Amino acid sequence: MSFAPRPLPPREKYSSLAAYRLMLQYIHERELNIGDRLPTHAELVHELGVCHCTLATAMKWLVVDGVLTRRQKAGTIVSELYPRFPKRSIWQVGIVVPPLTSSYFFPVLTHFQHRHLGLNGLADRTYMLSVNAQPSSEVHVRRPSDFSGLEEDIEAGMLNGILTSTRLMTDKIPVCGSASSASTFGVEIDQSAFARQALTELRKRGCRHILAGVRPMDDGFSHLFEEAVEEAGQQMGRSLVRATGMTGVEYGYRLAQQVLASPASRRIDGVLLRDDITAQACASLLARKGRTDVIVATQTNLQIPMPFAVPTILFALDVDELARLSVSMLLKKLLKPSLKPQLSYLAPRLQETGVNSAEFYTHISA
Amino acid sequence: MSFAPRPLPPREKYSSLAAYRLMLQYIHERELNIGDRLPTHAELVHELGVCHCTLATAMKWLVVDGVLTRRQKAGTIVSELYPRFPKRSIWQVGIVVPPLTSSYFFPVLTHFQHRHLGLNGLADRTYMLSVNAQPSSEVHVRRPSDFSGLEEDIEAGMLNGILTSTRLMTDKIPVCGSASSASTFGVEIDQSAFARQALTELRKRGCRHILAGVRPMDDGFSHLFEEAVEEAGQQMGRSLVRATGMTGVEYGYRLAQQVLASPASRRIDGVLLRDDITAQACASLLARKGRTDVIVATQTNLQIPMPFAVPTILFALDVDELARLSVSMLLKKLLKPSLKPQLSYLAPRLQETGVNSAEFYTHISA
Numbered sequence: 001m002s003f004a005p006r007p008l009p010p011r012e013k014y015s016s017l018a019a020y021r022l023m024l025q026y027i028h029e030r031e032l033n034i035g036d037r038l039p040t041h042a043e044l045v046h047e048l049g050v051c052h053c054t055l056a057t058a059m060k061w062l063v064v065d066g067v068l069t070r071r072q073k074a075g076t077i078v079s080e081l082y083p084r085f086p087k088r089s090i091w092q093v094g095i096v097v098p099p100l101t102s103s104y105f106f107p108v109l110t111h112f113q114h115r116h117l118g119l120n121g122l123a124d125r126t127y128m129l130s131v132n133a134q135p136s137s138e139v140h141v142r143r144p145s146d147f148s149g150l151e152e153d154i155e156a157g158m159l160n161g162i163l164t165s166t167r168l169m170t171d172k173i174p175v176c177g178s179a180s181s182a183s184t185f186g187v188e189i190d191q192s193a194f195a196r197q198a199l200t201e202l203r204k205r206g207c208r209h210i211l212a213g214v215r216p217m218d219d220g221f222s223h224l225f226e227e228a229v230e231e232a233g234q235q236m237g238r239s240l241v242r243a244t245g246m247t248g249v250e251y252g253y254r255l256a257q258q259v260l261a262s263p264a265s266r267r268i269d270g271v272l273l274r275d276d277i278t279a280q281a282c283a284s285l286l287a288r289k290g291r292t293d294v295i296v297a298t299q300t301n302l303q304i305p306m307p308f309a310v311p312t313i314l315f316a317l318d319v320d321e322l323a324r325l326s327v328s329m330l331l332k333k334l335l336k337p338s339l340k341p342q343l344s345y346l347a348p349r350l351q352e353t354g355v356n357s358a359e360f361y362t363h364i365s366a
Numbered sequence: 367m368s369f370a371p372r373p374l375p376p377r378e379k380y381s382s383l384a385a386y387r388l389m390l391q392y393i394h395e396r397e398l399n400i401g402d403r404l405p406t407h408a409e410l411v412h413e414l415g416v417c418h419c420t421l422a423t424a425m426k427w428l429v430v431d432g433v434l435t436r437r438q439k440a441g442t443i444v445s446e447l448y449p450r451f452p453k454r455s456i457w458q459v460g461i462v463v464p465p466l467t468s469s470y471f472f473p474v475l476t477h478f479q480h481r482h483l484g485l486n487g488l489a490d491r492t493y494m495l496s497v498n499a500q501p502s503s504e505v506h507v508r509r510p511s512d513f514s515g516l517e518e519d520i521e522a523g524m525l526n527g528i529l530t531s532t533r534l535m536t537d538k539i540p541v542c543g544s545a546s547s548a549s550t551f552g553v554e555i556d557q558s559a560f561a562r563q564a565l566t567e568l569r570k571r572g573c574r575h576i577l578a579g580v581r582p583m584d585d586g587f588s589h590l591f592e593e594a595v596e597e598a599g600q601q602m603g604r605s606l607v608r609a610t611g612m613t614g615v616e617y618g619y620r621l622a623q624q625v626l627a628s629p630a631s632r633r634i635d636g637v638l639l640r641d642d643i644t645a646q647a648c649a650s651l652l653a654r655k656g657r658t659d660v661i662v663a664t665q666t667n668l669q670i671p672m673p674f675a676v677p678t679i680l681f682a683l684d685v686d687e688l689a690r691l692s693v694s695m696l697l698k699k700l701l702k703p704s705l706k707p708q709l710s711y712l713a714p715r716l717q718e719t720g721v722n723s724a725e726f727y728t729h730i731s732a
Contacts, residue, residue, distance in 0.1 A: 089515065100477060103670070107473035111466060114492040118514035124492060128481040148484035149455065249671040280646065281673035287653035288675055304469070305615040307647035309654055309675040 019050045019058035021090060021160070021334075024067070027078055028335040038068070038076040061087070082335070086121035091160040091334050093117055095126045096147055098166045103277065105301045105319070106165055109178060112323030113163055120331055125153065141167045161330050174333045178326035183343065185333065187325045189301075190347035191274070194315050195228035197350065198272050198297040199236075201313050205295055207270030208239060209262070213255050213278065215244045225274055241268065252281025260289055269294055276300040276314075283310040299348045315348035322346050378416075378523075385416045385424035387456060387526070387700075390433070393444055394701040404434070404442040427453070448701070452487035457526040457700050459483055461492045462513055464532045469641065471667045471685070472531055475544060478689030479529055486697055491519065507533045527696050540699045544692035549709065551699065553691045555667075556713035557640070560681050561594035563716065564638050564663040565602075567679050571661055573636030574605060575628065579621050579644065581610045591640055607634065618647025626655055635660055642666040642680075649676040665714045681714035688712050 026032075026048065038044065041059075045052050059076070062068040065083035068076050083090075095117075097110050110126065117124045133146035144151040153159050154172050161174045164183075168175060177183025195212075202210055212233075214226045233240040243258055245251045255271060255278070262268040271294060273279045279298035286294050287309030297313040300306060306314075325344060333339050378384040392398075392414065404410065407425075411418050425442070428434040431449035434442050449456070461483075463476050476492065483490045499512035510517040519525050520538050527540045530549075534541060543549025561578075568576055578599075580592045599606040609624055611617045621637060621644070628634040637660060639645045645664035652660050653675030660676055667683040691710060699705050 088518075097477065097480065100474070100670070104470045104474060107477040108466070108470060111463065111473040111476065111494075114463065115494040118494050119497065121515075123515070125489060126480040126492060128477075128484050131485065149487075149489070152454075249673050252673060277670065277673070284650070284653065284673045284675035287650065288658050290656075292654050304466070304643065307615050307618060307643070307650045309650035 014051055014054050016054050016057035016061065017088065017090070019048065019054045020061055022048045022050065023055075023058055023062055024082070024090070024335055025337065027067075027081065029338060032078050034078055034081065036078045037074065038078070040075075082331075083121065088121075089123035090121055092123045092125065092158060093330065094150060094153065094159045094162045095124055096142075096150065096162055096164040096166055096168055097126060097128055099129050103275065103301070105179070108301070108319050109165060109323055112320045113178070113327060115320075116324050116327035117163075120327060122327070122331070125149075125159070127153075141169055144168070144170050144172075161334050163326055163330055174330065174337065176326055176330035176333060178322060184341040185339075185343070186329060187322055187344050187346055189317060189322075190345040191224040192228040193345075193347040194274075194299050195225050195272070196232065197347075198299075198313065198315060199229075199232045199240075201350065202270040202272065202295060202297050205270075205313070207295055209241065209266050209268045210236070210239065210270040210272055211241045211243055211255060211259060211262075211268045212272040213243050213245065213251065213274070213282075222274075229272070238266070248275075248277055249281040252278040252283075253285050256282045256285035256289075256291075259286060259294055260291065271296045273298040276306055279312065280306065280308055283308045283312065286310050301348075314351040316351045317346065317348040380417055380420050382420050382423035382427065383454065383456070385414065385420045386427055388414045388416065389421075389424055389428055390448070390456070390701055391703065393433075393447065395704060398444050400444055400447065402444045403440065404444070406441070448697075449487065454487075455489035456487055458489045458491065458524060459696065460516060460519065460525045460528045461490055462508075462516065462528055462530040462532055462534055463492060463494055465495050469643065469667070471545070474667070474685050475531060475689055478686045479544070479693060481686075482690050482693035483529075486693060488693070488697070491515075491525070493519075507535055510534070510536050510538075527700050529692055529696055540696065540703065542692055542696035542699060544688060550707040551705075551709070552695060553688055553710050553712055555683060555688075556711040557590040558594040559711075559713040560640075560665050561591050561638070562598065564665075564679065564681060565595075565598045565606075567716065568636040568638065568661060568663050571636075571679070573661055575607065575632050575634045576602070576605065576636040576638055577607045577609055577621060577625060577628075577634045578638040579609050579611065579617065579640070579648075588640075595638070604632070614641075614643055615647040618644040618649075619651050622648045622651035622655075622657075625652060625660055626657060637662045639664040642672055645678065646672065646674055649674045649678065652676050667714075680717040682717045683712065683714040 041055065045055055048055065059068065063070060065086050067080045067083050069079040070076050095110055095113055098106055100107065114124060127147040127150040130146060130148040144154055159173055161176065162168065163176050163178060165178055165180045167180060175185065177186030179189050180186060199210065212229045214229055215222045229242065233242065243255055245254055259268045259271065271282055273282065273296065276298050279296050283296050292310050295311050295313065296308065299315045299317060301317040301319055325346060407421065411421055414421065425434060429436060431452055433446045433449050435445040436442050461476055461479055464472055466473065480490060493513040493516040496512060496514040510520055525539055527542065528534065529542050529544060531544055531546045533546060541551065543552030545555050546552060565576065578595045580595055581588045595608065599608065609621055611620055625634045625637065637648055639648065639662065642664050645662050649662050652658065658676050661679065662674065662676055663679040665681045665683060666672060667685055691712060
């Protein structure tokens with residue numbers, strides 16, 4: 001396999017940091033292992049297309065950072081595949097953040113992505129929707145020009161990769177999606193697994209008639225959730241009621257009213273929802289009307305405890321883990337640009353203990 | 367008044383962007399106005415201590431960006447005090463983010479700060495608590511070395527200013543606090559105004575015995591809130607009960623239990639809290655126990671609607687405005703480094719309409 005990087009822009013030819021990056025990519029594209037020996041300096045200068053002095057500085061840094069070791073006679077050896085505590089920021093990553101809508105998910109995800117980029121020695125810049133961008137939901141397909149400064153920074157070669165939760169379209173630099181249904185490379189949330197497990201948990205706790213709030217958000221995951229509910233509905237027959245509607249608090253209140261209005265013969269005693277704020281709203285009105293017997297199952301992508309007014313089965317999405325996975329996938333792509341498109345899935349997990357668990361709830365309200 | 371910038375590091379002498387920044391600072395330190403004429407090129411080269419060619423490039427950029435205008439005979443005139451749509455990022459700002467604790471406030475504040483930095487043509491990098499930093503609450507006094515990469519970037523001259531919500535101590539570059547009680551320069555939240563107004567609103571709605579949850583968070587604002595409650599208590603006598611405790615959901619449940627246990631002679635019918643998650647927890651348990659007559663007054667620093675299980679009076683902190691103010695104050699300091707320490711205050715505002723208002727609540731539960 002040959003490693004043939006694209007011809008470098010003139011400036012990069014003399015940048016030791018660019019040479020440092022190229023060396024890391026060389027190691028990963030060639031699939032070298034710890035202990036493998038590198039070609040001679042002259043061969044590397046030729047293969048990477050950088051200047052002799054530039055490469056010499058980069059090699060010195062790689063030795064200091066523990067990636068390479070120089071051995072008398074044996075030459076230069078690979079001693080680590082990635083620097084453990086890099087002395088300088090190797091890559092500059094852009095985080096492209098969608099506008100704040102009905103959830104704190106994106107600011108919290110961004111928070112953790114900053115953290116994991118820092119832990120991996122990656123510098124970052126954050127790009128927000130520009131004032132001139134067309135307003136739309138977060139699923140609208142976006143271009144770099146929709147975000148303040150992003151297109152200019154890509155053109156200026158200031159960015160090496162992008163992490164995004166928007167449907168960002170660009171083929172100029174590697175893009176890693178996180179919870180973005182439009183990506184071909186990145187991490188997605190497993191909504192189907194959540195729907196199936198949540199219905200199982202509700203029935204296990206004795207629910208006979210379940211109301212499922214489908215399509216409360218139009219974020220591109222709705223169809224996965226809806227398909228799983230649909231499939232379950234075929235098994236459960238008339239004991240599963242589907243309700244479509246708008247987003248957030250008002251939708252939650254409307255679902256509660258639907259529960260309150262259900263006839264005695266098909267009295268709804270369980271609610272399945274994809275979103276915690278909607279679930280809180282639904283629970284609030286149910287509690288106020290004395291229907292504290294209804295069990296709500298919901299997904300939450302928040303990291304701090306949330307109170308609910310009726311017993312709630314929570315499936316928590318580990319946003320820190322989502323951030324870690326997305327940063328680690330982007331890093332893989334930066335190290336090995338030839339990597340093929342791939343998606344990984346993260347499922348929300350049933351929360352068994354803590355202030356949000358049904359057990360705590362029973363304890364506190366006893 | 368003379369403008370005497372500190373001697374420039376050698377590299378800066380040849381950086382057109384540094385000269386561009388110095389020219390903007392020159393205009394602001396000298397308090398020049400639109401229409402004022404600049405000294406000759408030779409005089410400026412001497413005063414700013416930059417190279418002739420470097421300044422020439424910077425002046426060209428300032429003309430393109432609309433800050434300066436060249437007039438035959440009249441020389442170079444100030445036409446704007448700040449570029450409206452700068453073609454390049456003028457300053458690089460570090461956002462220093464405290465760890466995520468019991469609130470989404472910081473990720474949301476950071477979200478809006480990114481937005482306002484971008485709107486003002488400022489580039490940013492975000493710094494998170496390093497793995498090696500001592501764990502502690504968010505009020506702990508922090509040094510740059512506590513945040514991944516921050517000290518290195520300050521030393522390398524990569525940052526021009528810092529926005530922070532932590533008690534960050536450094537005198538190396540300008541720091542603007544936002545909702546950080548330790549700053550001498552920045553924006554703070556007016557907790558006293560909130561406590562006074564919230565008590566007034568509770569009494570206006572007929573509350574006779576009010577439970578005030580003081581010190582639910584140890585974030586440095588507690589004392590302002592506590593003092594205001596204390597002062598009100600002296601007027602209200604035994605009708606105001608103070609309760610101290612831990613943070614968040616469990617504290618909310620405990621307050622609800624205190625309400626439920628209050629004797630008939632001094633039955634508590636109002637609760638004052640500083641934090642919305644605690645308030646939601648308190649409201650949830652009250653509703654479940656049938657005490658839907660209790661009114662809760664709380665501050666919220668979140669930007670999306672939140673559901674509560676009992677009538678709630680919400681005081682919303684406009685986090686977008688807080689971010690705008692902090693970015694605008696930092697920008698003033700960057701333009702005029704001689705600016706004296708100053709603090710501005712932002713008060714949470716009574717939310718009269720929308721899904722969180724008492725009116726909507728009454729409507730939906732009717």
